[in-house]
Amino acid sequence: MRLTPDEMRMRFRERGLKMTPQRAAIYQALAGTVxxxxxxxxxxxxxxxxxxxxxxxxxxxxxxxREAGLVHEVNYWHDRSRFDANITPHHxxxxxxxxxxxxxxxEALDRLSVSGxxxxxxxxxxxxxxxxxxxxxxxxAGRHLSRxxxxxxx
Amino acid sequence: MRLTPDEMRMRFRERGLKMTPQRAAIYQALAGTVxxxxxxxxxxxxxxxxxxxxxxxxxxxxxxxREAGLVHEVNYWHDRSRFDANITPHHxxxxxxxxxxxxxxxEALDRLSVSGxxxxxxxxxxxxxxxxxxxxxxxxAGRHLSRxxxxxxx
DNA sequence: TCCTTGTTAGGATTGATTCCTATATAGCAC
DNA sequence: GTGCTATATAGGAATCAATCCTAACAAGGA
Ligand SMILES: [Mn+2]
Ligand SMILES: [Mn+2]
Ligand SMILES: [Zn+2]
Ligand SMILES: [Zn+2]
Numbered sequence: 001m002r003l004t005p006d007e008m009r010m011r012f013r014e015r016g017l018k019m020t021p022q023r024a025a026i027y028q029a030l031a032g033t034v035x036x037x038x039x040x041x042x043x044x045x046x047x048x049x050x051x052x053x054x055x056x057x058x059x060x061x062x063x064x065x066r067e068a069g070l071v072h073e074v075n076y077w078h079d080r081s082r083f084d085a086n087i088t089p090h091h092x093x094x095x096x097x098x099x100x101x102x103x104x105x106x107e108a109l110d111r112l113s114v115s116g117x118x119x120x121x122x123x124x125x126x127x128x129x130x131x132x133x134x135x136x137x138x139x140x141a142g143r144h145l146s147r148x149x150x151x152x153x154x
Numbered sequence: 155m156r157l158t159p160d161e162m163r164m165r166f167r168e169r170g171l172k173m174t175p176q177r178a179a180i181y182q183a184l185a186g187t188v189x190x191x192x193x194x195x196x197x198x199x200x201x202x203x204x205x206x207x208x209x210x211x212x213x214x215x216x217x218x219x220r221e222a223g224l225v226h227e228v229n230y231w232h233d234r235s236r237f238d239a240n241i242t243p244h245h246x247x248x249x250x251x252x253x254x255x256x257x258x259x260x261e262a263l264d265r266l267s268v269s270g271x272x273x274x275x276x277x278x279x280x281x282x283x284x285x286x287x288x289x290x291x292x293x294x295a296g297r298h299l300s301r302x303x304x305x306x307x308x
Numbered sequence: 309t310c311c312t313t314g315t316t317a318g319g320a321t322t323g324a325t326t327c328c329t330a331t332a333t334a335g336c337a338c
Numbered sequence: 339g340t341g342c343t344a345t346a347t348a349g350g351a352a353t354c355a356a357t358c359c360t361a362a363c364a365a366g367g368a
Contacts, residue, residue, distance in 0.1 A: 075229045078234075093276045102274075102276065106268065112266075123288045124286070127285040128284050129282070131276075131281040133280070134276070
C-alpha cells in the first residue's frame with residue numbers, strides 16, 4: 001500500500017535512517033507492489049522520477065532497508081534476489097511456470113512449530129512456508145502439464 | 155547414505171542418464187553428506203579421486219541430476235546454490251549464524267495445505283517449510299544474542 | 309549556518325555460473 | 339569385441355548480478 005510522506009518519514013526516523021528522495025522513491029515503489037521485484041525492476045521503475053539514479057544506489061538502499069528490517073529479501077530462484085516490503089508474517093505461492101511470487105496470508109501457517117526437541121538444540125526464531133505450483137495464468141496456458149523447466153534463466 | 159554401485163547404476167538407467175566415473179563420484183559425494191554442499195564444495199571433494207575434474211563438469215552434472223529429479227537445489231542464501239540428494243519430503247533448519255542447513259523430517263509439516271480457495275486459481279504441487287534460527291554451535295558461541303548479520307558474503 | 313557523517317553516481321571489479329568447442333567415452337547395435 | 343553416435347568432459351572465454359572504490363553531495367543535528 002501507498003505510504004504518506006509522514007508515515008515514511010517516521011519509519012525511517014525510528015530506525016535512524018536518513019531520508020533522501022531516492023530512498024523514499026525506492027521504498028515507496030516496493031511498498032506499492034505485491035510483485036516482489038528485483039533490484040533491477042525497482043531501478044527501472046524509480047528511474048522514471050529520478051533519471052540519474054544509479055543501480056548502485058538501489059542495491060545500497062535495499063541493503064540498508066534490509067538491515068533495518070524494513071524489507072525482506074527472498075531467494076526462491078538462484079538467478080537474482082527479490083524484495084518484499086511486506087514484513088508482516090506471511091508465506092508465498094511460487095509459480096514454477098513464470099516464476100511469479102504471490103503473498104499468502106494464513107494464520108494457521110504462522111503458528112507452525114517444530115515438534116519436540118528433535119531439532120537438537122536448534123533455536124528457532126521464525127519460519128516461512130513456500131508452496132510451489134502454477135499460477136492461474138500458467139494453468140490456463142497449459143504450463144502445468146509439462147514438467148517444470150529446471151534450466152537456469154540468467 | 156552410501157549407495158551401492160548397482161543401486162546407483164539403476165537410478166541412472168531408469169532416468170536414461172549415462173553413467174560416468176565423474177557422475178558417480180559427484181552423486182555419491184552428495185548422497186553421502188547431510189550438509190547441503192555447494193558446487194564448489196563438491197568439486198573440492200570429488201577432486202581427491204578425480205584430480206582433473208573441472209568445475210564445469212560439476213555444474214553440468216548437477217544440472218542434469220536436478221533435471222532428472224535426483225537432486226534438489228536450495229537457495230536460502232543468494233550467494234550460491236546448494237544441493238541436496240535427499241529427495242524424500244523434508245524441511246530445513248537454516249542457521250542465520252553460520253548458514254548451515256539441517257534436514258528436518260516431520261510428518262505433520264508434510265501434510266500442510268493452503269486453506270480454502272483463497273489462492274485464486276493457484277495449483278499447488280508441493281511445499282516446503284523453512285525454519286530460521288541458530289544451530290547449537292552458534293547458540294553456544296553466543297551468536298544468537300546479536301542481531302543476524304544481513305551483509306552479503308561473496 | 310556550519311559540520312559531520314552517511315549517501316549518491318559512476319566506474320572498476322568480483323566471482324559464481326554459463327557458454328563454447330575440441331576431444332573423449334558410454335551405451336547400444338551388430 | 340568392433341564400430342557408431344550421441345552425449346560427457348576439460349578448459350578457456352564470456353556473462354552479469356552484485357560488490358567495491360571514491361570523489362562529490364546533502365541530510366540532520368548543533
Ligand atoms: Mn511477500
Ligand atoms: Mn535437505
Ligand atoms: Zn505462473
Ligand atoms: Zn550455526
